[in-house]
Amino acid sequence: MLRILTALVLLPLAQALAEPTHRLFVTNEAGDSVTVIDTRSGAVEATVPVGGRPRGIGFSPDRKLVYVALGDDNAIGVINTASLELERTIPAGSDPEAFAVHPDGTIYLSNEDDGLATALDPVSGEILAEIKVGIEPEGVGVSPDGQQVLVTSESSNMVHVISVADKRLVANILVGARPREVAFSPDGKYFWVTSEVAGHVSKVDRATNRIAVANRQLRRQISPRVKPKGVLLSPDGSRLYVSMGRGNAVAALDPETLEVLDTVETGVRTWGIALSRDGKRLYAANGPDATISVVDTTTMSEVKTIPTGEMPWGVALDD
DSSP states (O other): OHHHHHHHHHHHHHHHTSOOOOEEEEEETTTTEEEEEETTTTEEEEEEEOOSOEEEEEEOTTSSEEEEEEGGGTEEEEEETTTTEEEEEEEOSSOEEEEEEOTTSOEEEEETTTTEEEEEOTTTOOEEEEEEOSSSEEEEEEOTTSSEEEEEETTTTEEEEEETTTTEEEEEEEOSSSEEEEEEOTTSSEEEEEETTTTEEEEEETTTTEEEEEEOOHHHHTOTTOOOOOEEEOTTSSOEEEEOBTTOEEEEEOTTTOOEEEEEEOSSSEEEEEEOTTSSEEEEEETTTTEEEEEETTTTEEEEEEEOSSSEEEEEEEO
């Protein structure tokens, strides 16, 4: 019995320390494919046909599978990371756009057309719950403790808080116009949300469900074209990275004050972003340019561009 218990204790540690594949997976919204890039060489390793309008992308908890939201196919595509082939598709309701994977393996996704957040078991294919949220749900995030899921609604200008335990909507938080994505602090006390049309980034206190800090001056500070989309906290917690959409840049903000610390010019309409495990490299999808920008976060400079398929949208990094 001791041997079995020891194995169970060590399994998560072994998974956490598993050697990364150093692959970047990129959804090509207009190319109906996923580009697989070796981040060590910058070479395109494979192009995987997946189906209609791939956007959101993310890993299973064991990182053996890559999930892809296929909006035109009303499905989640499943790529095997060993074979780099589409293994199967799972019906996922109307027009899934973005999602987050809970540590227990459940996929929480936004169904844009129906104004729903859906909980999906990717193993059985069973839809566990459909939760009514606002108009045009978009970004999805799971709290660090796994107890809540956040969903942004673009046309309702809200972040919706869903209880994982009973799959129930428990709060609605009004934010800037057209909220896109959320990122949590490691302790789960705060989250940051980007608002594309408003040009805002806001920090929300989860204890009160109120905005604690907001930067409403990004268009003056960076560019009138700024439309914030992707948001990520650096591994050391010192910087908040935000992709600026049609502002064609990525900005580094102070997570506490949301003051702009630095910016780097990237390609056209910078959308999905990903960070290396050590935080030294940032990868940004540039839609109309059909490229990935590789950014050195120490110098905040673009050090390489890598070609992708047509209209890259989302990125997921195993690095």
